[in-house]
Amino acid sequence: MQATAKDTAELRLGSLEELEKLRGELRAAEDPNHTRIIVCHGTGCIANGSAGVTEALKAALAAAGEDIAVMPGIKTTGCHGFCSRGPLVIIKPKNIFYQQVKPGDAEEIVQKTIKAGEMVESLLYEHPQTGEKIETTEDIPFYAGQQRVVLANIGQIDPTKIDDALRAGAYAGAAKALTNMEPKQVIEAVINSGLRGRGGAGFPTGIKWNLAAKHEGGQKYVLCNADEGDPGAFMDRSVMEGDPHAVVEGMIIGGYAIGADTGYVYVRAEYPLAIKHLEKALRDARAYGLLGENILGSGFNFDIRINRGAGAFVCGEETALMRSVEGKVGEPVPRPPYPSDKGLFGKPSVLNNVETWANVSRILDKGADWFAGLGTEKSKGTKVFALVGKVNNVGLVEVPMGIKLREIVMEIGGGVPGSDHFKAVQTGGPSGGCLPWQDADLPVDFDSLIAAGSMMGSGGMIVMDDRDCMVDVAKYFLGFLEEESCGKCFPCRLGVPRLRETLNRFSKGQGTVEDIDDLYSLAEAIKAGSLCALGGTAPNAVLSTLRYFRDEYETHILEHRCPAGVCKDLITYSIDPEVCTGCRACARACPQNAITGEKKKPHTIDESLCIRCGMCFESCKFGAVQVQ
Amino acid sequence: MLSLTIDGNKVEAEAGWSLLDTARQNGIEIPTLCYHEAVEPFGACRLCVVELRQGNNSRLVASCVYPAEQGLDVYTASEKVNNVRRWILEMLLSECPASSEIREMAAQYGVQTTRFEISDPEQECILCGLCVRACAQVVGANAISTVGRGAQKEIGSPYLTPGDDCVACGTCVTVCPTGAMSARFERVRGVPSVVMARSVKR
Ligand SMILES: Cc1cc2nc3c(=O)[nH]c(=O)nc-3n(C[C@H](O)[C@H](O)[C@H](O)COP(=O)(O)O)c2cc1C
Ligand code: SF4
Ligand code: SF4
Ligand code: SF4
Ligand code: FES
Numbered sequence A: 001m002q003a004t005a006k007d008t009a010e011l012r013l014g015s016l017e018e019l020e021k022l023r024g025e026l027r028a029a030e031d032p033n034h035t036r037i038i039v040c041h042g043t044g045c046i047a048n049g050s051a052g053v054t055e056a057l058k059a060a061l062a063a064a065g066e067d068i069a070v071m072p073g074i075k076t077t078g079c080h081g082f083c084s085r086g087p088l089v090i091i092k093p094k095n096i097f098y099q100q101v102k103p104g105d106a107e108e109i110v111q112k113t114i115k116a117g118e119m120v121e122s123l124l125y126e127h128p129q130t131g132e133k134i135e136t137t138e139d140i141p142f143y144a145g146q147q148r149v150v151l152a153n154i155g156q157i158d159p160t161k162i163d164d165a166l167r168a169g170a171y172a173g174a175a176k177a178l179t180n181m182e183p184k185q186v187i188e189a190v191i192n193s194g195l196r197g198r199g200g201a202g203f204p205t206g207i208k209w210n211l212a213a214k215h216e217g218g219q220k221y222v223l224c225n226a227d228e229g230d231p232g233a234f235m236d237r238s239v240m241e242g243d244p245h246a247v248v249e250g251m252i253i254g255g256y257a258i259g260a261d262t263g264y265v266y267v268r269a270e271y272p273l274a275i276k277h278l279e280k281a282l283r284d285a286r287a288y289g290l291l292g293e294n295i296l297g298s299g300f301n302f303d304i305r306i307n308r309g310a311g312a313f314v315c316g317e318e319t320a321l322m323r324s325v326e327g328k329v330g331e332p333v334p335r336p337p338y339p340s341d342k343g344l345f346g347k348p349s350v351l352n353n354v355e356t357w358a359n360v361s362r363i364l365d366k367g368a369d370w371f372a373g374l375g376t377e378k379s380k381g382t383k384v385f386a387l388v389g390k391v392n393n394v395g396l397v398e399v400p401m402g403i404k405l406r407e408i409v410m411e412i413g414g415g416v417p418g419s420d421h422f423k424a425v426q427t428g429g430p431s432g433g434c435l436p437w438q439d440a441d442l443p444v445d446f447d448s449l450i451a452a453g454s455m456m457g458s459g460g461m462i463v464m465d466d467r468d469c470m471v472d473v474a475k476y477f478l479g480f481l482e483e484e485s486c487g488k489c490f491p492c493r494l495g496v497p498r499l500r501e502t503l504n505r506f507s508k509g510q511g512t513v514e515d516i517d518d519l520y521s522l523a524e525a526i527k528a529g530s531l532c533a534l535g536g537t538a539p540n541a542v543l544s545t546l547r548y549f550r551d552e553y554e555t556h557i558l559e560h561r562c563p564a565g566v567c568k569d570l571i572t573y574s575i576d577p578e579v580c581t582g583c584r585a586c587a588r589a590c591p592q593n594a595i596t597g598e599k600k601k602p603h604t605i606d607e608s609l610c611i612r613c614g615m616c617f618e619s620c621k622f623g624a625v626q627v628q
Numbered sequence B: 001m002l003s004l005t006i007d008g009n010k011v012e013a014e015a016g017w018s019l020l021d022t023a024r025q026n027g028i029e030i031p032t033l034c035y036h037e038a039v040e041p042f043g044a045c046r047l048c049v050v051e052l053r054q055g056n057n058s059r060l061v062a063s064c065v066y067p068a069e070q071g072l073d074v075y076t077a078s079e080k081v082n083n084v085r086r087w088i089l090e091m092l093l094s095e096c097p098a099s100s101e102i103r104e105m106a107a108q109y110g111v112q113t114t115r116f117e118i119s120d121p122e123q124e125c126i127l128c129g130l131c132v133r134a135c136a137q138v139v140g141a142n143a144i145s146t147v148g149r150g151a152q153k154e155i156g157s158p159y160l161t162p163g164d165d166c167v168a169c170g171t172c173v174t175v176c177p178t179g180a181m182s183a184r185f186e187r188v189r190g191v192p193s194v195v196m197a198r199s200v201k202r
C-alpha cells in the first residue's frame, strides 16, 4: 500500500468507534471457514527456502485454477517457532501441518489436500517416540504444551499487513487506554496485572512506569530494548518479525501512561527483516492515525523512531543503550540517577524489552485480571524461550510461568536424543547458570531460577547432555563476556579474563582444589564490585556449575580427566577392536591421517598424531571409536 | 543537612555530596584511582566501593558516584569491601607492574605479589580514563580517548588516527594517578598527534 497524502487523510481513524467499525468490516470480509494456505516466512524458514515454496504453491494453484471452487488465499507469516522443521505450510481452517516442505511438494499439496481433502502423508510430523503421524498443529506435542499470549498472532497474521493485524485484534488495548482510561488507570492496570520485565531482571513494569510518570509534564521517552545479544536467542526477533504491531501498540500505551510523546526502538542492525517489518508497521499505523497527532481523537500525540544498534552486547544494558541512542559511546554509567529520573537525553525515560511491550498490549486488551490469572503468584503471565541444544524439538516456545523444567524439555521439547534425561539446562544466557537434572521439577519463574543460582534472562534455554562438559560450558560463557565487556570498570575488565584463565587451566588438568576456593572469592568480588550487570552476573556460569557439578571440576583437576570427553587435553580417542568392522570411515575422516589399518580389519589410532578433533568419533557408524 | 552513619559514626552531609565527599569531609579515608576533583566522577576503578547495609541486605556501591542519602548505613572497610579492593589491586599488579603507586596501595591492603601472569613488565597505565576526561572536560582539547573495548581497551588519539589537537598543556600528566602519562609526556609534547601511554606500549 503506497499511501499518498490524500489517502492518508482519508484512512485516518478519528475515534475508537471508527477503529472498531473498520475492524468489523475487515472481519466480515473474511470467511473463517475459507481454505487458506499459510507459509512460514520467518527468518529460519526463509533460510530453508520457504519463499520458493510460496512461489511453487502459487503456480500450482494457478495451474489448477478452474478446478478449485473457491480459490484459496496464500498468506505468509512470521515464525511458528519450529524452524528446525521448516519450511512449514499450514492449511486453514483445519490447521493441517506440513513440515520440511519443498517447492516440489506444492503440486501434491494442491492436488491432494486442497482439491481432494486428503493428507500428504510424507509431509506430516512424526512423533519422535511413537512414530505416529500427526495431522494438525494442535496435536503436535511441541505446540500442545504451549500457551501462546505474546506469540498468539504470530504464524496467524501477515505481519506486513496492518489490516490482518487489526482483524486479530491489534490496537484494541491502546484504543481502550487512550479513549477510556486516565494515564494513572493504565499504570494501575499494569501494576495489577503483575507484569515483570522480560528483558532479564524481572523488574515490575508498572512500578517502573510510575517512577517516570511522577515527574509531571516535560519531555519524556519510552524505549524498546530489541538489542537481543544473547548467543542463540531469537525471541525478540520473532516477535518483531511476526507481530510488530504488538510492540508498537505496547509503546503507545506506555507513552500515554507516563506522558511521553516519543518512543525509540533500539534494534540490532543484524535484524534486517525485523527492522523492515517494524518500519512497515510504523508507516501503516501512521496512515491510520494510530501514531502521530491526536491519536483516535484522544488528544494524545505519539510517534516512534527506530535506532539501529551496532550489535555490542553491552549496549543492551539500559544506561549504555540510552548513551548509544544519544550518539555517545555505548558504555554503562553508574545509577543513580535512574533512567526513570534522568534517562535518555537526561529526561525521565522508561525502557522495556520487546516481549514486555507485547504483553502490555495484551493486558490492556484483555484486562489485568485475565493476565494475573496466568502463571504463578509472583511471576505472572507466560515466557517465551528459545529452546536449543540437545533436545529433539528445537524452537521457540511460549509457556506459562511456573511450568516445570521437565515439561519444557521432555514434553514440549520432545526429550533428549538418545537419553531419558538431560545433564543440565542453561538458562538466562551469559548472565545465567546451569540447572541439573535433579532440578527437573523446578518451577520456571523469576524467583525460583534465581534461588537455584541461574536466572530467567531474556529466555535462552540450552539443553545439555552427558557429552557436554560443565567446565567447558562455563569457559565458553566467560569467553563470550570477556569479548563483550566494555572494559570500563576494573573488576569486570580484569576479573572476567582471570576467571576464564583459571577455567582454562582446569580444562588442561592443571590447578588445585585451592584454586576453586579462590574462584569463589574472585567471583564474589566481581559480582559485588562491577559497575553494571554484565560484570555483576558474569561469575554465574562458574558459580552455578560449581554448585551442581563440583565433582566434575575435581575430576579435571585431580584425576586429569574430562568425564564428558570434551576438554581436548584430557581425552584420548581409541578404537575398540571388537566392534570395529574396518570400514575405513574414520581413517578417511581423520584430518591427521592418524588412523591406520587394513580394510575389514580393526583399525588403530596413532596417539602422537591425533589432535582430538573427534572426527573419527562422529564418522564411525558402529560406535567403535571411544573417548576417555 | 542529611544525616547518615559511616562505619558506625553519625555524620552529616550536604545535599548533592557523594558518599566519598561525605567521608572525606568527615576525615574518613577511602581509596580512589579514577576520581579527581577537577573532572566528573566516572565510577570505573571500583576501588572506592563501600558497603550499604539495610536490614539483612547489603550491597556495594562506588562512593565517588553514589549520592549521600538520609539514613544510609555505610561501611568503608568491611570484609566485603576489602575483598573487592584486594582482588582489583592484585590484578592491577599484573596488569601494570611498573607503577609504584599501585604497588604501594596494594601493600597497604596486604597484597605484595600477584598470582597472575605479567604480560608487560613496563606497563603503568591502569586505564582509569582520567587523562581522557581531563583533556576533554578541563582543557577542552579532546586530544586523547579510549579506543577499543574490554581487554583490548587502550588510551590513544581518537580513532587511532593522528590529529593535532594536543596543546601540550600537561593536564593529563597532572591528573594521572600512576605516572603512566609523565613517563611518556616527552613523546606527547613533541608530536602533535597524541599517541599515548598505553597504545605506545602495545
Ligand atoms: C549486559 C547486558 C545486556 C542486556 N541485554 C539486553 C537485551 O538484549 N534485551 C533486553 O531487553 N534487555 C537487556 N538487558 C537488560 C536491560 O538492561 C534492561 O533491564 C531491560 O531492557 C529492561 O526491560 P524490562 O524491564 O522490560 O525487562 C541487558 C542487561 C545487561 C546488563
Ligand atoms: S561490568 Fe563490564 S560491561 Fe559493565 S561497565 Fe564494567 S566493564 Fe563495562
Ligand atoms: S569407522 Fe569405526 S568400524 Fe570403521 S574403521 Fe573406523 S572405528 Fe573401525
Ligand atoms: S595514562 Fe594515567 S590517567 Fe590516563 S588512563 Fe592511564 S593511568 Fe589513567
Ligand atoms: S521461521 Fe518458520 S518456523 Fe521459525
Ligand code: FES
Residues within 6 Å of the ligand: B031, B032, B033, B034, B035, B042, B043, B044, B045, B046, B047, B048, B049, B062, B063, B064, B065
Ligand atoms: S574512584 Fe570511584 S570508581 Fe574509581
